[in-house]
Amino acid sequence: MLREIEKSVSLGCASFxxxxxxxxxxxxxxxxxxxxxxxxxxxVNGPNNGVVVVNDKYAITTVVDLAAEDLLQFCIVGPEGVEQYLCAYCDETDVRCSRDAIVLTMRLFIKRAVDKELGKKKKRGLFF
Structure with a gap:
């Protein structure tokens, strides 16, 4: 699973x-x-085929939570505080699609984006 997460981060994108x-x-x-x-x-790929439900940028307030009652469900709390509940599509042969792999990948992307943004603000503060 770690290799798949590292691969996604090095590519700069992942799709689940x-x-x-x-x-x-x-x-x-x-x-x-x-x-x-x-x-x-x-x-969403259902009746509204290809409709974008959420399209958000990462913020310091973006959180990915695990659902304690279900091993496949997780929740993304976006920058506006809107909760989006998701459930991993489970294929036992593909480790990459597990809920934990998805959550860890997202958390790493969030951390890097927030660190990058905070780094920019720190640099601006030193010069101005």
Whole structure:
């Protein structure tokens, strides 16, 4: 799993098949979570084929939480405080698609983006 995470980070992007909670607790739709250096997007592949549900940039307030009650579910709290519930598409033969791999990959991308942004602010503060 570590190799897959490192590979995604070195490429600067990753894409995961997930299920997206749409409205009620039972309305899960298939979708794609695209993780990039500066942000992430979630596209729904259900009846609204290819519709972007979320397209956010990382911020210091962006958090990826694990659901304690389900081993496949996780939640992304975006910069505006909006919660997006997702469920990993589980294929036992592909370690890369596990919830833990997705969450760790996202957390690493978030950390790097936030560190980069904070680094820019520190440099500006020293010169001005």
């Amino acid at each position: 098949e997930v299920f997206v909670l749409n409205g009620t607790r039972d309305a899960w739709e298939p979708g794609i979570l695209d993780v990039k250096k500066s942000g992430y997007s979630i596209k």
